[in-house]
Amino acid sequence: MNASTDDLLIRFPADTIVSDVYAYAPPSIENSDNQIADVTWMKKVNPNSNSYVFSVQRNTASPGKGFFYIDFQGIRIPSYQKGDFPAYMEASPNSVFSTEQLPLATISSGKVTLSVDEVASISSDSAALSTIRIREESPGDLKIATDSIELKLPPGFKWKLNGTATNETLWGDLALGSLTTENNDQTLKIGIKLKSGVTLVPGSKPKASTIELSNLLIEVDEQVAQAGDVNVTFDGQSDVTASSMVIARYGGYSLKGGPYGDIPTIIAGRRDQPIAVFFGEELAPGTIDVNRSITATVPKYVKWNRVPVLDTAISELGDEIQMQRFGTSGTDLFYKDDDGSKINGRFTKKTQKRAAKVYFKKGTVDVAPNFKGLLALEFGGTSPMHGKMPIAKVVPPVAMQALKPLEIVAGVKNQKLDDIIIAETLPGALLAKQLRIYAPKGITFEQPPGFEVVEGNLVLAKNSVNVSDQNDNGDPYVSVDVENSSSVASKIKLSNLVVNADGSVPDGTLVFEIKGWDTATSEITQGDFSESKAAETVVANVYRSSTTPKTLQALFTIGQANAQFAGSEVTLGAAPYIKEGRTYLPLRDAAKAVGIADADILWDPATQQATLSKGAKFVQIQMDSTTLRVNGTEMTMDTPPEVVDPGRIMVPVRWIANAFNANTQWDEATQTVTITAK
Template sequence: MRKSRRLVSIILAIAMIFVLAAPAFASSTYSQVSANFATSNSNAAPLGTAKIAIPTAEMTAGDSVNIKLPQDFSFFPNTETYPAGVTVAYPDFATAAIVDAQAPATHYVEFNSPNVSNSLFSAAANNFTVAFVSEREVKLTLTNAALTAGCENGYIYVKLLNVFVPSSASGDVSISFDAQPGTSFASGSVVVGKVGSGSVELSIDDVNTITSTGGNISTVNVKEDRPGALRNSTKSIKVKLPSGFEWNTASAVTTTNKWGTIGAQPAGANLTAALTAAGTGYTLTDNNRTLQINSAGGSVAALYYTITGLGITVDESVAKAGDIEAIVSGDSSTTPSTLVIGRYGDFSSSVSTSDAKDVRAGRTDEEIGKIIIDEAIAGSLIATRTVTLTLTGGAKWHQSPIGTLNTNLRIDTASSDQRGLTLGAWAVVGDSFETIKATVTTASTGSKPAKIVLEKGNVDLSADATGEIKVVVAGTAGASGEGLVANVVKPVTVAADGALPDLIIGEQNQAVADVIVTENMKEAIDATGANNVLAIEFPAGVTPGLPKSVEVIEGDLQLDKSSPNIGYVNDKFRINVNVLSTSSTPSKVKFSGITVTTDRTVPTGGIAVKVKGTAVDQTAIAGLFPGSTTAAKTNVANCITASPKQETGANVKFKIGENKYTANGVEKTMDVAPYIKDNRTFVPVRYVAYALGVNEDNVLWDNDTQKVTILKGDKVVQMTIGSKELLVNGAVITMDVAPEITNDRTMLPFRFIAQALGAKVTWDEATQTVTIVI
């Protein structure tokens, strides 16, 4: 019994499944092919196209769908009357079905069934009919009179060509499809347009230069974004010029249609202050400052036209140089609200710079940023005249070889707009290499001004250069201005390691703080060729001994550990070390265990060392920046004992070619006269020592070793004939010349012997006199 009940339940469940499972039915679908913009209150707006797709297997003759426009819309212009109750049928839907109330030649709406794998296409009979229900509704009915075999679907395109759009319309416009359920057609809707006020875009092909004599602007483009955007008005568009400018009433204006409804554009005509007929031309108002562009009315197809020949006159007393920015307005909605239609200016050129580079102090052949010269109008830079470029801030144009300009400066053709303008070769002005010049060989031509961008300029920088490097543009061609082209970075810094000790004048072997030279970037300390000497220089009156060590304490810079020596340059002692290879990571060099001897001329205050040498100053060998050879400096000690104003009162004068000298006004005789050799002034060592208070017994000569020894107080000075090494209390000082014997007397340039004995020297070129003072 229980089993039979279970069987009945299963049978009932299966029966219910068959009852509920209705056969699947694939009805029509609707899609958008196009959707056009339209304006409200349009009498014949071309909206878009909708596509109906119907599975062939589901087509049933007699099935229908009602296609309806929104409320107050009409398939026809409001001047037409729809044929109520009339069914419109055409034998050949391969072209189009034309639905028209009055004249069949006018297409208001089309129903098209093209020959593209389309079962509804037939050249023999109608497969559907269209009947009017109202001015905004039609009924499409399938007849299936002659379906094309082998096609999976049938297609009908509904194309809305001349739709009336009411003034109340806005936003999306959709057509609806209403159909009885269970038929070949489904219900739905498709967006076929968008209604809005629309806008008119104004643009200009080019920005012409207008001079004080006036001129024409470039072609003006007027473009609707939808039909009817141009309003029917004598001031559909207004273009107002700024103060100082007027529209030229003699302008011969030409209007050219690109596309769209020609009737909506103005006719070309001379501008006149008198009001022209609406829709036929242009009107000038506001003392000829405002141009009113007339429009005959709403376009049926979106309009695009151009205006050429518009001219401008200039009142120089009012007009401002620069862009001529007009205000755009009118009864039509326009964009943009302002439009640059020209550029006003007379013959002049402006200067600017860009892409300023970081350059290293003390380096040669460093690249700077770009220099830009803009003409105000074409021909501003005058042919056969010059453009000069002057560097400021411790820079000179690159020389290679020394005394020869070797600049890479050139026109950046990709960034320039030369307009025919050309420059000749660059040449140096004067002998400082701070200024170069080029001649304008050909002036620019045409309506547009030229723009010259100069790039790849290369310069040499002093070791003590800091801050900004600027270029000043001048010359006779008419360019004037300046700009930043580089920022100087210091390759190295220097600092004392530890507390600064106090020094006493006249004392020997006094310790100073250790010195650390730090690279601010890799390869800051050079090692190329002659550019491999790193030096720390001491002030006059301070004689250093060799440090206990010179070593790299950080980074991978390599030094020649056997190279430290004492040098003497321009009356100052320095510690030199040779660099073997540059760093790949910033390095630090430490000078340790330095002692100094101070003479009695050293003033109180800080004792500063300066970082010098060709490794940090590539300009030093050539002497490009005399007196500007310090890369960095720091104090290493303090002198706490004031130097006496005068110790012995010694004031000695030697004169070239004379065998007499004066010591504190007393004339004395020598057996040899001072002389000049290779631009160096040689004096007899013995008589200089006597003049500075050295006892005759303390000037010693060793004939076997050819060595002179001078004893003065706590100082021992030694030199050997033919050797460039000068020993002061055992410290080796390297001279640039060696002592020599003349008339049995040891001769040496006066600065070396005087400085070694703690004296100061001066040279009077006019009188050929050496003065030595203690």
Template sequence: MKQNSYLIKALLKEAQPQKRIQITRRVLQVKRKLALLLALVMVISMIPMSAFAASGNTETIIRGGVPRVADDYDSEVRRGEFTSLNSIIIRQDNYSVDATNFQLRIENGSWSGNAAYSVTDGVYGVDHDGEYSIASRTDRVLDIQLDRAITSGNDFEMPLYFKADGSGPVRVTVDPLDSGITGGTFTVANTAAGATITTIDDVITFSEVGSLDPIRIEETSMGSLGEGTHRVRLRLPSNFEWTGSEPTVRFINGLNGKASDNVTRYDGQRDLEIEITIDEQSRTRGAILIEGAQIYATSAAREGDVEVRVSGGDVTSETFLVAKYSDFDVTVKADGEPAELISGRFESNFDDEAHELQTLVIEEEVRDALLNNRRTTVELPSWVKILGVDVDVSGGDSNITFHGVEDDNEDRIENVRSGLYIFEEEDRGSNDIEFTIDSDSSDETKVELTFYVSVQASREGDIEAVVSGRSGAEGTVVLGTARKAVDFEVVGAVTTLDIGTKGQPIPDMIISEIDAEDILEGELIVNLSGGVTWDDYTVTVVDGDLEIDDVDDSNNQLILTFTNSDTSSVPSTIEITNAAINVDRTPADGAVNARIAGDAVRPNFSSANGATDEGYFDTGWVHSVKIADILAGGVAPGTDMPKVVLTIGSSTFTVDGNAEVAPAAPYIDAQNRTMLPLSIIGRTLGAEVDWNEASRTVLVTKGSDRVLFTIGSDAMVVNGMSIPMRSQAVITGDRTFIPLRDLGIALGVDVQWDEATRTVTIN
């Protein structure tokens, strides 16, 4: 290879530019052909040699196919009596083969019969009409003497008598021993544990008497149910009985016409006993069908699963589920996989699939399980609003009535069985809905509800429906998953900015579509925190075919405009690079965040009065990402922390003796823990603080330590480890408060309490 490389370099060096291009192309062509040849050689080397058994002097086939047998199968059904399931045939392929010797070796089994049999007396040790004979044998190897040539029309065929050892598929290898026969390895049987497998077509739900689906007792291999009588018992749990007319027993497939039955025990008993007589073993796998069986739940029966234990004869003992018993049972489920919705969408037609959740099914398993005229509530997450519903009620004359909403014609939605109902404009602001079901006792009632919803643009995750009330329908199911229209990330480290300074650089930002057309016609706005304005930037589409019609800025807003013809056909990526911003003198210490907003990514935003009752949200952003810190005389991350003294109930605190005023006062909660306002944590602890509205979490970072609080949780996550707290992070009066003692321990900060002065000192 090195010589070839040197030759190529020499040719290129001596060639004129035009010739050098031609030589390069020839070299590339040769390299491609060489790579293709090497890939082909590698593929061929990975194919098992047994796959080439039909390419050579002879070909080998297994007549009778590859049966499934019991893991202890033996061709010797009685001593000295053998039954063959298949045979091995070696026939001429390209050339004939003269009389010769070869071997047959068996894997995951052994040759039937006693290995001590002499060659002339054993089952293999006979001369087969001058065609072949067994020269010698062990449990796993047969030495074959071929007494005549294999030519066209004159095949070698030998029945296979073997015993499986349960370790896997039984295989036979043809070893040519330097003869003209083509070697190879062939699967001659697959094994299965146990003699039978017992199943039922479907599990029913019943309240007193239930008619079971057919019970199937199936052989795992041909002949696994031996000849003779088998007393099969099917036992119910305590307080359940077999009832009604005797079930019908049928024999199918390999057992058809080879067996008979007699039901000896049934009505009023826990045990169903059947005498099954096998007159002749099956040559293909057979099955026993038990049809028409009924079970009765006594007054002492317990609700839940009903399992039957089957045993007796050669039937493999096992327990299987046949029914579920319940006095009253209602199923609450989703009619398929959750639908994926894009947060922030707001189409002109609310029955568009952009708003459609998976169908919610409320179904009676037994009649009268649903209580009439009792209200049922379906509640979705607080960040979802219901715009309308598609109804389908089946089962007799059952119907449904909705409460507190009207359709878009301002008509009540009552006593309906089917139809699409978009709610009246002022009824689209709720995440829950109430209804009553009028259930017809003549049949099981089934209610299918397909909700059309609006999802808050800044939220994502599972859209769960919680079904509750006094009707008997209860449960929680996932009807959809919400995702944001775009991803937004900052590239590089967060910078520190000075107040009153223009043209300060900030990290690059990337806006990425998840799917094509996720960015709609309209404006996409990158909005900066207050007191900060855009100075310079470069906006580029680096992936995909999205086109930006216009780029402009206004104070703290960078505005990207898209027309209908600009939307993408493949997911696209936008980069904002070489950006700089201006910081005036009004901001206090804290983070500068960039937020993604605009009707191109969240058209369901409106700040108009009453709009939130019409399906809109007043949250105006999709993503919020920290891009910088402003240092206006506070504690920079990584510097020494001053001495801070806080007084319970007072918003005035001191920093190294200098008085300052906090937006809220610390207080002591019910667990006797000091709660510190989030807004002064950075100032008092020398830490960075990030608030995530979407997940309702607070991330406090000091040096290499990271502490995550979740509102309402009594555990904090310190450097990835969950640690319990005596108090929770809470929101009180629109202010977020954090347990000071727990935070101080997590960050290694000294916190001292003075009961006399009711002050906390942080060193």
């Protein structure tokens, strides 16, 4: 046996009297040799002192824990001592022990203290607890009875008595008696009796005792048990210092997981786009059982390209966990299904003592041109990991906005449209391919329009503008070739747009779209997805020569809570007012004034964002922000929206009106603003 020795000095407060001292080191701890081979009380520092020196012999060959006990018998504490009663432990500089103050007791009327060596992590249907220690603070506190102490488990947990429990009296005259259960095994009754061979003189009390209870088992009903701390409540004839104690931590058959690090922003219409590194973590060892499967499904209009691989550099594999491998490389832990929407994996070993936390990296996806927003994986299978996990933010390659939709008449040729701005959302969003802008059936282009880069460093090919009366689906389009992609997000102005509208074009909004397979906005080819539209905008309102465009007129007066809508008086949510030269109206009233129905006014309290939609146009406005988004294109207002009593959202009305192509007129004399919309 390899051994070394350390001296340890323990000192008590002044006027403390100790009758006797015992020291003891058990031979083993948790099935391993004790790292403490022996402990011996050597001497007092001097006969009148309260300091004691112990020699502690270590077994350095043992891989286990080190425990030893020191029992100071018959301690007399001075009457003036209140609160915590400490011992001062002192050691030499090179000792394995530290110099510190240890609270040994709290001076009180006398109670029983229960504690556990450590809070056990459990997840299986039957699990062993750590050792429970029962300690009297003074003789007579621990009652001799079959129900001296009762431990009641929460719902979903039961005590399992199958003869495995063991006990030991560390010191004192008491011992463990019977162990029984009641309340459908939810309550454990601990009996206490006199230790064998102990006889009490009438009127005397047994010596204060400390008893250890080990290898107790509890069963878990995973349909009822709640994950988290397993808290037992105390009852019985003995007075226990606390009302409850945490004896275990139940992980349940569940995992937690999420993205690791930043979530990347990727572009719709691209292949092989990187997703975030993500992880799955067991809440307790053994959560992932053998042959449990795990699936990760991407949403519609997204497909897996490369399956994620295990990041061995940062993963914690626990003691046993292993996944079945797929693929000739021998490193793929997932495989794709036939349509590419789902990846599958299966676990072939599970953890026993150490929980696993696994990270997966290098996963990529193909994204259809029309997908945008948060991309989240949907986890399923027979493993406990379920739910959605965000792994990327998807932005469209471009945003498209007509400066001002005009009125055109069905059945009339040579009608001019206003300019259109096409803005990249990120540098390089437009590929070096053909950019196509489609019109609906019934519309033809009278002449090739102009394409001009007005911002950024995108390069358009010279003499590449083309007009096509129709494509395979019958929709006409104009196009231009992108010669070089940008390194700075760029904007293109489409001008000199002149169209012919035949009689088949219906009344209402006229929408142009940017779409097409294998184009500047999509490296995806036809067949992978069903939709190629990347952006759209309203370019005109169509009516027939026999009809007149319907108009809506609303009249608001500053400081007045009533207004005129199409000649009828209505009550507003709040009175309009002027602030820093800008006219503010209630959000809903401003929206109605430009022709937006109540159903098309959406408010998200979580993000504090309002969304207004009319036809193919939607406008988003954020509280306390000067950013206004029109079909995804950001504009900066000169003043933000705000809230006034009684909780009404007020907006600068001119910005809302302009966004929906409504006309505003201000009359200084009458302090009125008139909004005219179609």
